[in-house]
Amino acid sequence: MENIINSIKNRFKKKSDSVSFGEFLLNNAIYFIIGGIVLFIIIREPTFLSFAVIKNILTQSSVRLILALGVGGIIILQGTDLSLGKNVGFAAIITASFLQSFSYGARFYETLPDWVWNVDSLGVVVGFQWYFYIFVLLIAMTVSAFFSAINGIVVAKFKVHPFLATLGGSVALYGILLLYFNISASGPQPIGSLDPTYSSFVGIWDVFGFEIPLLVIYAIIITIIMWFVWNKTVFGKNMFAVGGNPEAAKISGVNVFKTTVLVYLLAGVLYGLGGYLEAARVGSANSAFGLNYELDAIAACVVGGISFSGGIGKISGAVAGVLMFTVITYGMVYLGIDAYYQYIIKGVIIVAAVALDTRKYIKKT
Amino acid sequence: MDKKILLQIKNLSKSFTGVTVLDKVEITLKSGTIHALMGENGAGKSTLMKCLFGIYTQDEGEFFLNGEKFNFTDPKHALEQGVSMVHQELNQVLQRTVVDNIWLGRYPKKGLFVDEKKMLEDTIKLFESIQVDIDPTRKLADLSVSQRQMVEIVKAVSYDAKVIVLDEPTSSLTANEVAKLFQIMNTLKNQGIGLIYISHKMEEIFAIADYVTVLRDGNYIGTNPIAELDMDSIIKMMVGRDLKNRFPNKLHNIGDVVLEVKNLSTIYEPRVMDVSFDLRKGEILGLSGLVGSRRTELLEAIFGARSRESGELYLNGKLIKNDSTVKAIANGFALITEERRETGIYPVSDITFNSTIANIHAYRSKVGLLVSSKMNKDTTRQVDKMNIKINSNSQLIRTLSGGNQQKVIIARWLLLNPDILLMDEPTRGIDVGAKYEIYQLMLDLVSQGKSIIMVSSEMPELLGITDRIGVMSNGRLAGIVDTKTTKQEELFKLTTKYL
Numbered sequence: 126m127e128n129i130i131n132s133i134k135n136r137f138k139k140k141s142d143s144v145s146f147g148e149f150l151l152n153n154a155i156y157f158i159i160g161g162i163v164l165f166i167i168i169r170e171p172t173f174l175s176f177a178v179i180k181n182i183l184t185q186s187s188v189r190l191i192l193a194l195g196v197g198g199i200i201i202l203q204g205t206d207l208s209l210g211k212n213v214g215f216a217a218i219i220t221a222s223f224l225q226s227f228s229y230g231a232r233f234y235e236t237l238p239d240w241v242w243n244v245d246s247l248g249v250v251v252g253f254q255w256y257f258y259i260f261v262l263l264i265a266m267t268v269s270a271f272f273s274a275i276n277g278i279v280v281a282k283f284k285v286h287p288f289l290a291t292l293g294g295s296v297a298l299y300g301i302l303l304l305y306f307n308i309s310a311s312g313p314q315p316i317g318s319l320d321p322t323y324s325s326f327v328g329i330w331d332v333f334g335f336e337i338p339l340l341v342i343y344a345i346i347i348t349i350i351m352w353f354v355w356n357k358t359v360f361g362k363n364m365f366a367v368g369g370n371p372e373a374a375k376i377s378g379v380n381v382f383k384t385t386v387l388v389y390l391l392a393g394v395l396y397g398l399g400g401y402l403e404a405a406r407v408g409s410a411n412s413a414f415g416l417n418y419e420l421d422a423i424a425a426c427v428v429g430g431i432s433f434s435g436g437i438g439k440i441s442g443a444v445a446g447v448l449m450f451t452v453i454t455y456g457m458v459y460l461g462i463d464a465y466y467q468y469i470i471k472g473v474i475i476v477a478a479v480a481l482d483t484r485k486y487i488k489k490t
Numbered sequence: 491m492d493k494k495i496l497l498q499i500k501n502l503s504k505s506f507t508g509v510t511v512l513d514k515v516e517i518t519l520k521s522g523t524i525h526a527l528m529g530e531n532g533a534g535k536s537t538l539m540k541c542l543f544g545i546y547t548q549d550e551g552e553f554f555l556n557g558e559k560f561n562f563t564d565p566k567h568a569l570e571q572g573v574s575m576v577h578q579e580l581n582q583v584l585q586r587t588v589v590d591n592i593w594l595g596r597y598p599k600k601g602l603f604v605d606e607k608k609m610l611e612d613t614i615k616l617f618e619s620i621q622v623d624i625d626p627t628r629k630l631a632d633l634s635v636s637q638r639q640m641v642e643i644v645k646a647v648s649y650d651a652k653v654i655v656l657d658e659p660t661s662s663l664t665a666n667e668v669a670k671l672f673q674i675m676n677t678l679k680n681q682g683i684g685l686i687y688i689s690h691k692m693e694e695i696f697a698i699a700d701y702v703t704v705l706r707d708g709n710y711i712g713t714n715p716i717a718e719l720d721m722d723s724i725i726k727m728m729v730g731r732d733l734k735n736r737f738p739n740k741l742h743n744i745g746d747v748v749l750e751v752k753n754l755s756t757i758y759e760p761r762v763m764d765v766s767f768d769l770r771k772g773e774i775l776g777l778s779g780l781v782g783s784r785r786t787e788l789l790e791a792i793f794g795a796r797s798r799e800s801g802e803l804y805l806n807g808k809l810i811k812n813d814s815t816v817k818a819i820a821n822g823f824a825l826i827t828e829e830r831r832e833t834g835i836y837p838v839s840d841i842t843f844n845s846t847i848a849n850i851h852a853y854r855s856k857v858g859l860l861v862s863s864k865m866n867k868d869t870t871r872q873v874d875k876m877n878i879k880i881n882s883n884s885q886l887i888r889t890l891s892g893g894n895q896q897k898v899i900i901a902r903w904l905l906l907n908p909d910i911l912l913m914d915e916p917t918r919g920i921d922v923g924a925k926y927e928i929y930q931l932m933l934d935l936v937s938q939g940k941s942i943i944m945v946s947s948e949m950p951e952l953l954g955i956t957d958r959i960g961v962m963s964n965g966r967l968a969g970i971v972d973t974k975t976t977k978q979e980e981l982f983k984l985t986t987k988y989l
Binding site: 375 | 564565566569570581582583584585586590591594595596597599602603604606758790795796797
């Protein structure tokens with residue numbers, strides 16, 4: 126393989142285009158912007174460059190990145206997903222409703238079947254069975270995947286614009302979420318007092334004194350898996366083809382319907398995982414959980430160069446977009462910038478990033 | 491050498507809403523030959539291909555592949571059977587690499603993942619077998635049109651194609667690229683593949699084709715070996731029609747020069763290069779040329795919708811800028827676009843809206859609100875004057891026929907009282923009766939002292955109502971002829987002047 130690639134590289138070396146400096150700047154604008162902002166913050170507040178700060182930024186980026194990788198695929202299909210937040214919220218509520226501490230009095234489910242409990246030799250409940258944690262994760266992922274796949278079917282089958290399909294999906298899902306939230310044995314109230322083992326899933330992994338947040342590990346694993354899915358599988362390649370030119374994909378025999386639904390379904394699986402982890406990180410879940418998460422995730426994707434025009438985007442772009450957002454948010458807090466100004470600055474950055482991105486594709490007449 | 495018959499099209503007929511576009515057309519393609527399909531714009535070549543590839547269903551006629559009767563359901567089906575088409579407008583995923591595009595829809599797998607190595611090796615083998623020299627790892631967006639075409643040809647070959655249809659592949663290629671394409675075509679031919687080559691370019695036909703089939707107005711004119719033909723005989727086959735009396739009488743009163751275009755060139759592709767001509771008061775100047783000869787782009791450049799690199803416009807002897815459409819309109823220009831549905835009408839708005847929108851400022855009251863009674867009055871006046879058939883002014887324009895829609899658009903511009911009308915294929919998709927009325931309208935306008943530049947792909951109408959005809963060829967103006975004295979053969983030769 127290496128040989129072939131090298132021989133091709135050599136054969137065509139003379140023909141490779143030289144990219145002008147301006148184009149280079151334009152193509153990598155986001156990295157320069159991140160670099161510039163980090164530099165600015167460090168100059169103002171040198172303590173920003175510390176392990177603790179980096180750890181916090183990475184932790185805060187983790188779930189957001191998992192969600193961005195889900196919606197990123199949908200954006201590559203020329204779509205968008207406004208139901209992401211509600212989907213994550215529902216997954217978080219489901220997770221929390223099952224995984225409250227056994228000793229808590231006002232649990233969402235007063236009783237759970239016997240098999241979920243781990244009992245000691247005296248027959249006293251000490252916690253959940255290990256496989257119940259996985260079981261709940263699977264439920265969260267399945268539910269999210271189900272609702273997201275419905276969006277995909279509506280988009281692919283009935284040709285409803287993704288903005289509207291997922292807007293409607295989001296509203297309907299919120300209703301379902303509230304119905305679920307209200308079946309609680311103790312009435313509709315925030316679901317807290319989560320199981321300590323479950324909470325420890327988002328804790329710290331101590332490697333010879335290096336405290337590595339587990340969330341970061343999860344995000345890295347998901348990123349690697351998604352990199353392979355996007356770049357090395359038939360499904361991934363079909364996703365880019367359908368997003369880039371659905372007609373060409375169809376003529377070449379790609380099942381556009383199946384590909385579209387699978388992309389939404391996969392996004393749903395990631396939302397489910399995101400909700401599962403996010404509930405543990407926050408420590409409780411209520412009916413407003415996940416509010417505006419879709420905006421953060423979509424904004425991070427487009428800032429990272431996953432283009433709304435479809436067919437264009439990289440995993441590294443999503444990572445860069447998410448990191449940039451967290452760095453800016455965290456950095457502004459670190460510098461003590463007024464929250465109101467933070468909104469203005471973030472808004473301007475989103476629009477500026479997309480404007481830069483669009484410049485690459487404008488056809489001149 | 492006796493060659494096997496690969497593909498046969500027999501007795502193919504197709505009509506749309508009563509208009510016959512193909513009438514008993516025949517083609518017999520033998521293996522290892524290049525078969526040219528020729529005919530003017532609208533002769534039925536595209537319809538023929540669309541029937542072959544299952545995009546349209548034929549009314550009559552049969553297809554045979556290797557002696558077996560078949561009907562393709564769609565282009566994908568045809569591709570799998572070894573019949574593929576390289577379109578003029580390439581349908582590719584530009585954001586992806588050459589390799590990804592060639593194997594799209596049938597990526598080889600190795601375990602969970604795509605077998606990139608096999609894909610790359612197979613691609614290189616294919617490239618070597620027909621001597622294509624492109625880096626297969628590059629994105630299509632970074633390749634030239636000719637390279638993208640070659641990728642499409644390679645893709646066809648990778649499906650083990652027996653028949654490849656090339657639709658005007660050389661229309662945007664340089665001489666070197668054409669030579670390279672021909673070399674590849676000859677390689678394919680020697681491998682026993684049959685090629686159908688659609689082209690207008692005589693020199694190319696004589697350079698590469700073995701057989702020539704000519705269509706004219708949907709009729710099958712004949713198939714001959716190239717050796718039995720010369721340029722004149724082909725042109726005669728293509729244009730040898732008699733002009734019926736389909737046009738109103740014209741009484742042109744030609745005045746002084748109103749518009750002078752000097753050395754006009756545009757910046758961005760597709761480019762117009764160094765075009766100079768003048769237009770007189772009361773004149774209809776036709777613009778002829780092949781599809782892609784950039785007649786539309788020339789109109790857009792004059793109208794300020796396309797960036798100019800150089801050149802000047804003089805209106806009544808005065809230098810004007812016209813570097814935006816707003817300025818062009820202020821200078822008395824109007825552009826009636828070719829794509830009526832896309833850039834002409836506002837389909838879900840009513841006739842009053844559609845006719846007054848370009849002149850909407852004129853209908854404001856003192857406080858800035860629009861006076862609908864005035865808008866309706868003007869609309870009614872135009873509707874009556876132009877004999878537009880409508881039920882009421884509040885009817886949605888999309889419910890009208892093409893001819894009446896076109897009249898409403900013309901009415902819109904006439905409310906601005908322009909002096910120079912740029913009309914791009916004004917009768918396209920309009921039935922014969924309505925065409926006559928549009929012609930009458932145009933003649934009325936020039937008799938009132940307005941001037942018209944009309945782009946048209948229909949030879950009869952150019953010869954029928956224009957005073958002079960300019961011929962565009964590959965972005966340049968190949969010449970201007972007097973309509974009264976010209977012959978179709980002369981026009982045809984001009985269209986290929988800069989190819």
